[in-house]
Structures are given as structure tokens and as C-alpha cells.
Amino acid sequence: MSYCVNCGVELDDTAAVCPLCQTPVCNPSCPVDLESPKPFPVERSEVPPVSRVAVALLLSSMFLSVALVCGLLNLFLRTEHAWSLYVIGAAAMLWVWVVPPLLARQLSLLVRLLLDVTAIAVYIYLIALDLNGMDWYWGLALPVILLGGACVLVLSILLDEGRRSILSSVTLIIGTGGIFSVGVEYFIDQFLNHQWQPAWSLVVLAICVALIIPLIVVRRVPYLREEVRRRFHM
Ligand SMILES: [Zn+2]
Structure with missing residues (x-):
């Protein structure tokens, strides 16, 4: 050895x-x-390349079979609500998330995100329609989904810029999480009380800031950065 x-x-x-x-x-x-x-x-040639079309077909057939099995099962297990529609919707949403990016690699980040966010928004809209929940859909769910999409977009653009180190990537992800939580509480407060009274999101934000500060210190101090790089093989 x-x-x-x-x-x-x-x-x-x-x-x-x-x-x-x-x-x-x-x-x-x-x-x-x-x-x-x-x-x-x-x-390199020892590992055969995976065909994207084959993976896309495999995933599509998996989503389709889950949707079909649940649909058929629902015919036998009848309930007040057609529960299988939730599963079928979720399978369709996952399909939109996974398969188009596999088949079309040149899809830009913006288009991919737009597809993903639209899929979530449509899925939640159908659930709201089923539960007569148009109030919470327009007042709460849609703003939170759009905020999440915007956060992911900004984060992806920032992470794409140059070659980010793992440390700065983690810093950016934690920071975005903190800002997202403040936004979520804002929309919840506006929906419930029509007035913004930040509470729990400030705790989350404070924790995120407390996590970010040591990361920034480690990134700025060459000795610490080298130590972390060596220990974690970055
Ligand atoms: Zn070595």
C-alpha cells in the first residue's frame, strides 16, 4: 500500500x-x-457512451407506466376525488423537467427554466382547480413559484459566470435560500394578513448569513482556503 x-x-x-x-x-x-x-x-472507449435517446425513452416509459398503473388502479379503488390525476400530473411535470433537456442539449437555461416553472405552475393550477383553491393559487402559490423560478435563474447565471469554486458556489446557494425564505414569508403574510410582518424568515436569513460569513472568511484567507482545498480534495 x-x-x-x-x-x-x-x-x-x-x-x-x-x-x-x-x-x-x-x-x-x-x-x-x-x-x-x-x-x-x-x-475512454472502455466505457460505452450512453445514448440520450435511449435514456429519454426509458424515463418516458417509466413515467408513462406509473401514470397508467395509477390511472387503472383508480378505476378499481374509487374515491371521492380522482387521486390518480395527482400522480399523473406529477409524472407529466417530471417528464417536462427531465426529458426535453436530455433530448435537446442546446436548450438555453432560460427556456429550460421557463419550461420547468410552467410545468409546476400548471400542475399546481390543476390541483387548485380540483380543490376550489383559486384564491390561494393566485394569491400565494403562483407568486411563490415565480419567486422560486427567479431565484433559480439568478443563481444559475451567477454560478455559470466563470469557474466558481465550490466554496463560492455554496455561499451563493445558501444566500439565495435565505432571500427566498424572506420572499416566501412576504407572500404568506400578504395573503393571510395583507401586511408584512417578517418573523421566521428572518431567523432563516440570520442562519444563512451566519453560515456565509465563515465561508467568505475561508475564501479570503489563503491559508484557510488551501487547508480546506487539501482536506476536502477540492
Ligand atoms: Zn496526490
């Missing part, structure tokens, strides 16, 4: 260079085993 002299990671006996930092392995008491097969593929 050898360890990398540079990053300290444990190495397989067949490794001639460290797979993490590419430092050549040199251990006189344990020479590199050149005979045994490598524990992972070394050539």
Missing part, C-alpha cells in the same frame, strides 16, 4: 501516478504492480 507524497491520498497498488494530483508514485518497499488490471477504466 502506497500513499501520495504530495497530497497524502491512499493509492491502489497498480497506480503509477496519483490520480488526484498526478504526482509519480515512488515507493521502494512497494513497487508499482504493472501486472494486475487497473481498478478503473484507463481508456
Whole structure:
């Protein structure tokens, strides 16, 4: 058993260079085993590429069979509400989320998000229609869905900018979560009391800020950043 002299990671006996930092392995008491097969593929062609169309077909048939099975089951297990419609709607929503991006990779972020948010909005609209809940749909559900979509859009644009480190990505995600919670409480308050009285969302925001500050400190101090990078193999 050898360890990398540079990053300290444990190495397989067949490794001639460290797979993490590419430092050549040199251990006189344990020479590199050149005979045994490598524990992972070394050539790209060893792993056959997955066909996107095949994955899309597989996922589509899974969603379709779930929808069909629940629809048929509902015919036998009759209840006041057609519960299977909820499952069928959810399957359709998941299909919109997963399959079009698989088939059309060149779909822009904005179009994909627009598709996803529309799918959620339509699904919740149908539920509201079934439950006579148009009030809460227009007053609460739709604003929260749109706010969530806007947060994800801004976050995706920020994360896409240049090559973000894991630390700054986590910072951005936590920050967006805090802002989203304030927005959610705003819409809930407006819907219930027609007046904004922030309470629990401020607690969430405070926790997010408390989490962000150490992350920013670690990112700014080169010694700490290097320590984290080494320990977590970033
Ligand atoms: Zn190494």
C-alpha cells in the first residue's frame, strides 16, 4: 500500500501516478504492480457512451407506466376525488423537467427554466382547480413559484459566470435560500394578513448569513482556503 507524497491520498497498488494530483508514485518497499488490471477504466472507449435517446425513452416509459398503473388502479379503488390525476400530473411535470433537456442539449437555461416553472405552475393550477383553491393559487402559490423560478435563474447565471469554486458556489446557494425564505414569508403574510410582518424568515436569513460569513472568511484567507482545498480534495 502506497500513499501520495504530495497530497497524502491512499493509492491502489497498480497506480503509477496519483490520480488526484498526478504526482509519480515512488515507493521502494512497494513497487508499482504493472501486472494486475487497473481498478478503473484507463481508456475512454472502455466505457460505452450512453445514448440520450435511449435514456429519454426509458424515463418516458417509466413515467408513462406509473401514470397508467395509477390511472387503472383508480378505476378499481374509487374515491371521492380522482387521486390518480395527482400522480399523473406529477409524472407529466417530471417528464417536462427531465426529458426535453436530455433530448435537446442546446436548450438555453432560460427556456429550460421557463419550461420547468410552467410545468409546476400548471400542475399546481390543476390541483387548485380540483380543490376550489383559486384564491390561494393566485394569491400565494403562483407568486411563490415565480419567486422560486427567479431565484433559480439568478443563481444559475451567477454560478455559470466563470469557474466558481465550490466554496463560492455554496455561499451563493445558501444566500439565495435565505432571500427566498424572506420572499416566501412576504407572500404568506400578504395573503393571510395583507401586511408584512417578517418573523421566521428572518431567523432563516440570520442562519444563512451566519453560515456565509465563515465561508467568505475561508475564501479570503489563503491559508484557510488551501487547508480546506487539501482536506476536502477540492
Ligand atoms: Zn496526490
